[in-house]
Amino acid sequence: MSEPLGVAVLGAGHMGADHVRRLARSVAGARVAAVADPDRARAQAAVAGLDGVRVHADAHAAIAEPGVQAVLVASPDHAHEEALLAALARGLPVLCEKPLAADAEAALRVVEAEARGGRRLIQVGFMRRYDAEYRRLKALLDSGGLGRPLMLHCRHRNVSSPPHFTSAMLISSSVSHEIDAARWLLGQEITAVTVARPRPSSGAPAGLLDPQLVLFETEDGALVDVEIFVNCGFGYEVACEAVCENGSARIGDEAAMVVRSAGRAQQEITQDYVVRFADAYDREVREWVTGTRAGHVTGPSAWDGYAAAAVAEAGARALGDGARVTVNLAERPALYG
Numbered sequence: 001m002s003e004p005l006g007v008a009v010l011g012a013g014h015m016g017a018d019h020v021r022r023l024a025r026s027v028a029g030a031r032v033a034a035v036a037d038p039d040r041a042r043a044q045a046a047v048a049g050l051d052g053v054r055v056h057a058d059a060h061a062a063i064a065e066p067g068v069q070a071v072l073v074a075s076p077d078h079a080h081e082e083a084l085l086a087a088l089a090r091g092l093p094v095l096c097e098k099p100l101a102a103d104a105e106a107a108l109r110v111v112e113a114e115a116r117g118g119r120r121l122i123q124v125g126f127m128r129r130y131d132a133e134y135r136r137l138k139a140l141l142d143s144g145g146l147g148r149p150l151m152l153h154c155r156h157r158n159v160s161s162p163p164h165f166t167s168a169m170l171i172s173s174s175v176s177h178e179i180d181a182a183r184w185l186l187g188q189e190i191t192a193v194t195v196a197r198p199r200p201s202s203g204a205p206a207g208l209l210d211p212q213l214v215l216f217e218t219e220d221g222a223l224v225d226v227e228i229f230v231n232c233g234f235g236y237e238v239a240c241e242a243v244c245e246n247g248s249a250r251i252g253d254e255a256a257m258v259v260r261s262a263g264r265a266q267q268e269i270t271q272d273y274v275v276r277f278a279d280a281y282d283r284e285v286r287e288w289v290t291g292t293r294a295g296h297v298t299g300p301s302a303w304d305g306y307a308a309a310a311v312a313e314a315g316a317r318a319l320g321d322g323a324r325v326t327v328n329l330a331e332r333p334a335l336y337g
């Protein structure tokens with residue numbers, strides 16, 4: 001393909017506007033062909049200064065634009081399934097922000113629709129797989145140099161949560177990244193979930209169970225613990241330590257510059273995922289565009305999105321009654337290897 005890939009971006013909010021800017025300014029081989037957002041003013045603002053972008057209130061109208069060859073879904077979680085099924089019906093490749101769909105049932109419907117079509121078209125936006133530090137950790141674990149991984153200790157903190165956030169969303173929206181990263185780093189499915197909760201922080205909205213401590217078991221007996229704290233107030237922190245039979249490796253703690261002055265050492269803490277994972281989002285979208293133009297999909301699959309949703313749903317049940325909940329995945333279609 002010599003022409004740039006024409007992309008329809010659905011949703012022009014925080015992530016959608018960032019992806020529009022990325023596609024237009026920092027990714028070669030792509031152009032924003034259409035943007036859809038029921039809030040037309042937001043869509044117009046996202047494409048200000050860009051030529052030839054068709055703006056719609058309705059996602060279907062954007063997908064149906066003649067110049068659209070691929071779709072980037074950045075609408076709210078509940079709108080993903082409809083957008084994905086519409087893109088699949090037209091045979092269009094899609095990069096869909098996480099989560100794949102609002103719940104595991106919807107995610108499975110998307111998997112089944114893609115499997116019926118017989119070819120992979122969907123990539124899920126689990127951008128940590130494109131982060132340089134996560135990639136180094138993955139390469140180290142795969143090399144076997146540290147021996148068999150036994151545990152992952154993960155920390156995921158946000159400054160504050162959006163107003164619509166529920167206690168279950170700490171797992172389905174936030175911990176979904178750790179679920180995917182753990183499955184990817186360890187190369188195994190997660191089989192059971194337990195959730196413990198300390199007293200909620202007084203900095204969290206009333207009724208929100210924040211923070212939580214989530215424990216995952218994997219199929220060959222590794223353990224993954226995740227502290228999720230989405231109203232920590234002081235910064236955006238994502239860290240992961242892999243403990244293996246012959247050593248450990250930790251990422252995510254000491255990347256920022258340390259300034260020593262006037263008797264103090266100070267280090268900046270990133271405030272936002274858009275900053276912390278800027279390079280990862282760039283690499284994710286760049287590799288998606290390159291792969292799509294070459295006719296293949298390589299990133300996290302719809303199956304990965306479904307598995308994350310199924311684990312998150314087990315997590316929501318574990319959160320409810322404090323019990324250990326097993327994860328029952330549907331049968332994996334042959335399309336996903």
Ligand SMILES: NC(=O)c1ccc[n+]([C@@H]2O[C@H](COP(=O)([O-])OP(=O)(O)OC[C@H]3O[C@@H](n4cnc5c(N)ncnc54)[C@H](O)[C@@H]3O)[C@@H](O)[C@H]2O)c1
Binds near residue numbers: 059
């Ligand atoms: N990968 C990440 O790190 C990351 C970070 C933040 C959000 N996300 C995901 O990205 C998605 C968007 O999140 P956000 O923070 O940008 O939300 P947002 O609320 O800032 O923006 C969502 C936008 O979608 C629009 N919208 C609503 N219904 C729509 C529809 N049917 N079709 C098209 N647009 C529609 C809204 O008007 C809004 O402008 C969510 O699925 C979220 O989970 C991923």
Ligand SMILES: O[C@H]1[C@H](O)[C@@H](O)[C@H](O)[C@@H](O)[C@H]1O
Binds near residue numbers: 158173175177230273
């Ligand atoms: O939707 C966002 C996004 O996925 C971020 O990467 C994560 O850190 C937040 O906790 C979540 O709410």
